[in-house]
Amino acid sequence: MSKNPTIIGSGPIIAKVEQDAGDSTPKSIDSEEHSATALEDQSSRLPRSRLVLICASLMVALFLTAFEQTSVSTGLPAISNELGSADSRAWIGTAYLIGSTASQAVFTRLSDIFGRMPMYMVGIGLFFLGSLLCGFAKSMGQLIAFRGIAGFGGGGILVCVMVIMSDIVSLRNRGKIQAVMGTAVIVANGIAPTLGGVFAEANWRWIFWVVCPPAAFAFIQTWFWHPLKPVIAKTKTKIGQIDYLGMFCQIASVIFLLIPISGAGSSFAWNSAKAIAFLAIGVLFFIAFLIVEGFYAKIPIVPLHLFKNRSLSLLFFSTFCTGAYYFSAVYYLPAFFQSVRNETPLASSLLLLALILTQVVTILVAGFVLTRYGRYNPLLWTGYAIYLIGAGLQTRFEASTSQVYIIGILIVEGFGMGWTLQTSLVAIQAIATHEDRAVATGVRNSARFIGGSFGLAICSNILGNPLHHSTVATAPAAALNLDHLMPANLVQENAC
Template sequence: MGSHGQTPSVHSDNATVVIESEKSHSNIEPSSSNPNHITNGEKQEYVETSRGEKEEVIDDQEAAGTGSKQKVEDASTAVVVAPSSVSSSKGSTSHGNLDPGPHNPAHEDFVPMPFKQLMLVFTGLMLGIFLASLDQTIVSVCSAKIASEFNALDEIPWIGTSYLLTSTTFQPLYGKGSDIFGRKLTFLFSISVFLIGSALCGASQNMIMMIISRAIAGIGAGGIMAMVMIIITDLVSLRDRGKYQGIIGAVFGFSSVLGPLLGGVFTDHASWRWAFFINLPIGAITLAAVVKLLHLPRAKGSLREKLARIDFYGVIALVIGLVLILLPLNWGGNTKEWNDPLIIGLLCGGIAVLLIFCFIEAKVAVEPILPFRLFKSQTNSAVFATSLFVGMGFFGIMFFMPLYFQIVRQESATASGLEMLPLIVGLLVASISSGFMVSKWGQYRPFIWIGLALSTIGTGLLVLLKEDSSRGKIIGFLFINGCGLGFSMQTIMLAIQSSVATADIAIATANATFFRTVGSVFGVAISGTVFNNAVKTNIQPLLLANPKIIIVLENSYAVNEFDEVTKAKILHVFMIALNKAFTVCIPFMGIAFLFSLAIQHNKLRKALGPTPME
C-alpha cells in the first residue's frame, strides 16, 4: 500500500480505488481493460483502510473520460489496492494477512442482478435448501415402514448411512468444482443428481435398490446445501448477505422440523414413496428458476483443462477415509460393540487414510479441495471448529427431541412434528431478525456469541425434562434452543466469508458446511451410543423381572401392552437415557461457544467485488 502522506501511482490492471476522506467527490476514468471497473449509474463502496477510517462511496455518475489513468480530487488520501499483489501495513485488519488464493475468472465482469430478478432467483435457492434439508429428516420417519415392506428390518441403518456418507464426503468437492466448472453448471448438476436419486428411491423394489438410490440422492443433496450458500456470495454484497442467509437459515430449520411431520402423514395416511416423489415437482421449479433466471459468469477453459484441475487423489482419499470413519461411528454401540475388531480396524484405517489425505492436500494437489492456507487465518480455523461442534450439538437435539415425544410421551410421528414447532418459531424469528440486524449494523460476532450462549443454556435445560413435564416448560426450552441456533448458524457463515479472498469464498463456504455436516454425524453417533448404553443398562433389572419387556427395544409403542406400573418404569428408563444424551450435547455447544470467541471481526462490505486483500 502507499503511504498516507502522498498519492501513489495507479495500477491499470484490476485496480481498486479506496478513498479515505469525508468527501466522496471524485473523477474516475474507468479502464476498458479492467474487469472490475465501475459501470454507469452503479455505486461501489469499499472497506476501511489500515487506519480504520470511514469508508466512502464512489459514485461514478461524475466519472468522465477514458483510458487507464484515474484521478482523485478532494481526497485526503487515496490508496490503490491490486488484487494480485498486496502487502499489508502493520495496522491493517486481518484481511491483509491472508493468502488471496488462486485467481478465479468466474468473478470477473459481474453485473449486479436487478432486485426483482434477484428475488425470483433467491426463491429458487430457498426451494433448493428446502429440498435438501427436508430430505434429511422426512425419510427417518418412513424408514421402519420401508424396511418392513421389503422384509429387511436389520438393514434400516443403511438407508440413512448411505445418504449421510455421500452427502458429507462430496461437499468439499462442490466448492472447488464450482470454481472450475462455474456456479450455475455445478448447481444444476447437484439438483439433477438429487432428483434422479429421489425418483429411484420412490420407485425402489427392494432394499438394495433403496440403499443405492439414497447414496445417489446424497451426492446431489450435499451439493445443493453447499452451492446455495456459495451462489448467494455472488449475488449480494457481504453486508447484505446477512439478511439473505438469515432467511436461508430459517428455511433450513423450518424444513428440518416439517420433515418428520410430513413423513408421519405420508406413512400414516398415504404411501412412504411420496416422501421421495414430493421432491420432484419442487425440484423441477428450482431447476427452471436457475436455468431461466440465474446468470453468472462462465468458467473459462476447455473441458480437458478443467478436468486436469480436479484434485482426484484428494477426493478419493477423503471419500475412503470418511467412509471408514463414519461406518464404525454408525455401527458402534448399535449393531456391533465398540471393542469389536471390525470397529477398531475401520477406525484405525480411516485415521490412516485421512492422514494421507492431509499429505496430498499439503504437498501433492495443485488445487486442493481443502487448501491448508485457509487454516493460516485464526478466524477460519475458529469457524471450522465452531461449525463442527455446532453440528454435533444441534443435530443431537434434532434427533432426540422427537424420540422424547414419540417414546416417553407416546405421541404419533405426526404429533411429534407439531411438538417441535416452538423450536422452529424461535429459529425463524432469530435467524431472520439477526440477518437484518447484521446487514444494518455490520456486526456479526455478537449474534454468534449470543446464539451459542443461548444454545448451550437451552441444551442444558433439556436435561430437566421429565415424563410429565408441563407443556409450557417444553415450549420454553425449545424456543430458547431455536433462538440460539437462529442467531448463530448463518452468522458463523458470514464470519468465514468475510475473512477469505474472493477466489476462496466458494471453497471456504463449502468446507464450513462440510465441517458442520461431519459434526452432525459425530454428534448423533456419540449421543446415540450414550442413549443406547443407558437404555441397556437401566432396563436390565426390569428384564430380570419380566423378560417380555425386551419387545420395547424394537417397538416403543409396545409399552402400552404392560400394566401401568411396569409402563411407568419402562418410560422412566427411556427418560434417563434421553437425559444422558442431552447431557452429552451440552459440552458440544459449550466448546462451540469457546471457539467462537477466537473469531475476529472483518468489515462487511456493501458492494460486490474483490475483498480488501485483493
C-alpha cells in the same frame, strides 16, 4: 468510508464488497496473466427483480434437500415391512447424511473450476436421479445405495446455493438474504416428518418421488436461465485443475470414518473387527488427504492454510460443536418427550415447534441486524452464550417438568441457534479470501454435518446401549420389542 458498517477484524464492509465484485469482465485462465492454478472471479451483481427470482428458485432447491433428508423418518416402518431387513433401516437416513457430508467440500472446489451453475445442476441431477431410483428400489440394499446418491447431490445443492448467494449478493446485504434462505431449511426440517407420514400412508415410494417434479423444474430453469458469469477457460484447462487424488481421499475418508461412527454400538460393536477396520482405513485415507493437500495439489480441495487463520479455525470448530448439539437435540428431544414424559407423537412435535419457530424468527432478525450494523462478533458471542444457557437449563428436564418450563427453555435454545447459524456462515465468507470463499463455505458445512454425526453417535451410545443392557437384564423377553414406542426419527437415526 468510515461511516460504513464494519466487520470486526476485516475493515469496512463496503471495501470488501468492492474487492469481491472485482472487474466484471471475464478473463480466460489460458491468458498469459493466469497460471494453471488461477481461478476466475464469478461475482456478479444482479438487478433486484432477477435477484428475487433466482433466490426463490434456490430456496425451492434448499427446501427439497432438507425435506428429503428428514421426511423418510416417518416412513421407515412401511419401508421395512415391504423391503424387509428391519435391522438395516437406520442406514436409510445415515446413507443420505454420509453422502451429503462427503460431497460438500468437493462441490465447492469444483464450482470454482467449472462454475457455480454447472455444479449446481450436477447436484440437482444427482439428487433427482437418486430420489427417483429410491422410489423404484426393490431391496433395502438398493434403497440405501440410492439414498447415498441422493445425499451426494443434496450436499452439492446445499453448498452451491450458499456460494452462489455470496457471488450475487454484496457482503453488506448477505446477512439478511442468507437468513431468508436459511428459513427454507428450518421449515422443511419442521414439516417434513409430518408430510412424510402422510405420503407413507398412501405409498412410501411417494416420499421420494414427490421431490422429483420440482427438482426437474429447477434443473430446466437453470439450464435455460442462469445469470451468473461463466468460467470461460478451455475444458482441457479445467480438467487439468482438478485435484483427483485429493478428491478421492477426501470422499473415502469421510465414508470410512462416518460408517463406523454412525453404526458402532447398534449395527456392530465398537471393538468389532468391522468397526476397527473401517476406522483404520478412514484414518489412513485422511492422512493421505492431508499429505496430498499440503504438498502435491496445485488447487487443493481443502487448502490447509485455511486452518492457519485463527478466526476461521474457531468458526469451523464452533460449527462442529453446534452441529453436534443441534442434531442431537432435534432427534432425541422427541424421544425424551415420548418415552419419559409419555407425550403423544403429536404433542412431542408441537413442543419441538417452540425450538423450530423461534429459530426461524431469530435467523431473520439476526440477518437484518447483521445487515444494519455490519458486525458479526457481537451476534456470535451473544448467540453462543444463550446457546450454552439453554443447553445447561435443558439438563433440568424431568418427567415432572412443566410444559411451560420446557417451552421456555426451548425458546431460549432456539434464540441461540438462530442467532448463530447464518451469522457464522457470513462471518466465514467475510474472513476468507475471494479465492477461498467457496471452499471455506464447504468446510463449514462439512464440519456441521460431521459434528452432527458425532453428536448422534455419542447420544446413541450414552442413551441406547445402557438402556438396552438394563432392559435385557430386568424385563421379560416379550417386552423387549419397543420399536413401536420410539419416535420414527429416533428409529432412523439411532445408528448415528
